[in-house]
Amino acid sequence: DAGVIQSPRHEVTEMGQEVTLRCKPISGHNSLFWYRQTMMRGLELLIYFNNNVPIDDSGMPEDRFSAKMPNASFSTLKIQPSEPRDSAVYFCASSFWSGGSYGYTFGSGTRLTVV
Amino acid sequence: DQQVKQNSPSLSVQEGRISILNCDYTNSMFDYFLWYKKYPAEGPTFLISISSIKDKNEDGRFTVFLNKSAKHLSLHIVPSQPGDSAVYFCAAKDQGGSEKLVFGKGTKLTVNP
Numbered sequence: 044d045a046g047v048i049q050s051p052r053h054e055v056t057e058m059g060q061e062v063t064l065r066c067k068p069i070s071g072h073n074s075l076f077w078y079r080q081t082m083m084r085g086l087e088l089l090i091y092f093n094n095n096v097p098i099d100d101s102g103m104p105e106d107r108f109s110a111k112m113p114n115a116s117f118s119t120l121k122i123q124p125s126e127p128r129d130s131a132v133y134f135c136a137s138s139f140w141s142g143g144s145y146g147y148t149f150g151s152g153t154r155l156t157v158v
Numbered sequence: 159d160q161q162v163k164q165n166s167p168s169l170s171v172q173e174g175r176i177s178i179l180n181c182d183y184t185n186s187m188f189d190y191f192l193w194y195k196k197y198p199a200e201g202p203t204f205l206i207s208i209s210s211i212k213d214k215n216e217d218g219r220f221t222v223f224l225n226k227s228a229k230h231l232s233l234h235i236v237p238s239q240p241g242d243s244a245v246y247f248c249a250a251k252d253q254g255g256s257e258k259l260v261f262g263k264g265t266k267l268t269v270n271p
C-alpha cells in the first residue's frame with residue numbers, strides 16, 4: 044500500500060488566491076482527518092470524515108476553509124481566499140484498527156506558504 | 159486550553175542510554191493514548207499505544223507507561239539510538255464515539271553518538 048498520499052508537497056501562493064490541497068487515504072480506512080501544524084498551536088484537527096460524511100468540523104478556522112470528500116478515495120481542503128496566517132503544514136491522515144491498536148496513518152503533508 | 163501537554167520541548171541523551179519522554183493530560187475522559195514519531199519533512203508515524211485498562215505496554219525498545227491517577231504517561235526508549243532522533247508527539251482519544259486525537263506540541267529528542 045502506498046500509504047496516505049497528499050499533493051502538492053509544497054505550495055506557495057499569494058494572499059487572496061484560492062488554494063486546494065488533496066488527499067488520497069489508504070484503501071479500507073473509513074475515516075479521514077485534516078490536521079494543521081504550526082509552531083504556536085502544534086497539531087490541531089480541522090475536520091474529520093467517516094464514510095465520506097463530515098463528522099466534526101469544529102476546528103475549521105473560518106468560512107474561508109472548506110473540505111469535501113466526494114468518495115472514499117479522495118478528499119480536498121480548500122482555502123479561499125488565502126491569508127499569510129494560513130501558512131502551515133497541512134496533514135491528511137486516515138485511521139486504522141490493527142491487532143487491537145488504533146491510530147492514524149499520516150501523509151507526508153503539504154507545506155503551504157502564503158505571501 | 160491545552161488538554162495534552164508535553165512540557166519539555168527538547169531532550170538530549172547519549173547513545174545507549176535511556177530516553178524518557180513525558181506527557182500530561184487534563185481530560186479524564188481520555189482512555190486511549192498514542193505516541194508518534196516525526197522526522198523532518200515527513201508525516202508523523204505511529205509508534206506505540208496504550209489503553210487506559212493497562213498501565214504498561216512494550217514493543218521492542220519502546221515502552222509506554224500510564225499513570226491514570228496522575229494523568230501522566232511516559233515513553234521509554236532503551237537503548238537510545240541516533241536514528242531515534244526525531245520529534246515525539248503524545249496523543250489522546252476520549253472514550254466517546256469521536257475518533258479525534260488530541261496531540262501535544264511535541265518533544266524533540268536528540269540522541270548523540
